[in-house]
Every structure is written in C-alpha cells, then in structure tokens.
Amino acid sequence: MSAIVDYQQAFEGDDDIARAIPSQTALTQWANAVLQAEGLSEQEVTIRFTGETESQQLNYEYRGKDKPTNVLSFPFEAPPGIELNLLGDLIICAPVISKEANEQGKLVEQHYAHMTIHGMLHLLGYDHIDDNDADVMESKEIAILASLGIDDPYQIK
Template sequence: MSAIIDYQQAFEGDNAILAAIPSPADLETWANAVLACEGLEHQEVTIRFTDESESQSLNSEYRGKDKPTNVLSFPFEAPPGIEMNLLGDLIICAPVISREAAEQNKAVLHHYAHMTVHGILHLLGYDHIDDAEAEEMESKEIAILAGLDIENPYEV
C-alpha cells in the first residue's frame, strides 16, 4: 500500500456519530485512490476526527471563520533540503459530517469518503477558490469516488 494513515480519533460524544467514523482501512483505501489518480505512492497523512468545538476553534484561528466545518486541510511544508513523504493533516469534524450526510440524504460513509478525498486533494495543492479550479477539483473528486463505487456527491 502506498498511503500511510496516522489515525487520530479525538471525538467523544454521541454513540451513533462515533460508530459512523470510518476505520483506518477505509481511510487507507480512499487515500490510495487519490494517490493512484495522481500517480503518487508512499505518502503519509494524519487524519484526526474531532468534535465541533475543536473544528470551530481551528477554523476560526486558521481560516477566520468562527464555526465548525466538515474538513480542514493543513499541508506539510518541509524545511528546505528536507525530503519527506508527509502530505499533511486533515481535521474531520464527525458531528458535521453526520449532520451534512443526513441533510443531503447521503450515506454517512460516502460523505466521509468524499471529504477525505476532498481534503487530500487540498493537501496536494488543489483548490476551489475560482470556477476553473473548482471544476478541476470536483471532476477529480467525482472520478476518484466513482472508482470507489460512490456516486457523484454533487448530484445527490
């Protein structure tokens, strides 16, 4: 396998939300799908599952948005001259993912897959600030998820 997942489960709360958090094996499968799409291997990603309080705090501090969000991406920047296969960190807010999945009539696991793929693409430098970037990123997400037998998250 090429993806190495540093799995951090920091969410404590509702048992249904806790039970829906994906396994390290699921995360590895999804990360490997992104890496295969990008022609990469042997990359490490830290994925931390949090509550709304931690998500809101980080979102406020790093993005200036004082509310919890589904996923935050923090790319790793190695010091000059240092080679590392660490892409960075994803912070995934379990209650937000569960709520959004219910609101959008999606399987919770599929929404986790989408947000994991989305977050890793951010770590790889993709963004959706302007329309052209958004179209490129969304088309990659759709293709990667289709390869995982997950329907287009933008049409559900």
C-alpha cells in the same frame, strides 16, 4: 502507491456519530485512491476526527470563520533540503459530517469518503476558490469516488 494513515480519534460525544467514524482501513483505501489517481507513491497523512469545539477553534484560528466545518486541510511544508513523503493533516469534524450527510440524503460513509478525498486533494495543492479550479477539483473528486463505486456527490437529489 501506499498511503500511510496516522489515525487519530479525538471525538467524544454521541455514540451513533462515533460509530459512523470510518476505520483506518477505509481511510487508507480512500487515500490510496487519491494517490493512484495522482500517480503518486508512498505518502503519509494524519487524519484526526474531532468534535465541533475543536473544529470551530481551528477554523477560526486558521481561516477566520467562527463555526465548525466538515474538513480542514493543513499541508506539510518541509524545510528546504528536507525530503519527506508527508502530505499533512486532515481534521474531520464527525458531527458536521453526520449532519451534512443527513441533510443531503447521503450515506454517512460515502460523505466521509468524499470529504477525505476532498481534503487529500487540498493537501496536494488543489483548491476551489475560483470556478475553474473548482471544476478541476470536483471532476477529480467525482472520478476518484467513481473508482470506489460511489456516486457523484454533486448531483442534486
């Protein structure tokens, strides 16, 4: 397995939040953990880090929710007959991730890992709309994070 991560850093703002944005190396490690768990080979993903304004605009345009969110997933759909190993795009809102990590008493890096894995699973077709799907997706997230030495993010602290 080999993840190709197109890293886009578009966040401009608080220096502490900017410094906490993970490296391309970390993102690649997390993406590779998902690919390994799913038995997939080389796949490409774009991961873009934004501020709240861009996140809110995209969340409103594509989901009808007028607020910034932690991660948005945009799966790539190739035209019929075209084979590409392109999963799609993840848009990760740096201020939301930092705020959530603080509120939940988590390390910011571990929350980035969780949201990256969560978004990658969305790109692969997993969802959490109903309870059964949520259970499947969360169990995959927990297992992948555990393979990286990261505790279950759903445990109440």
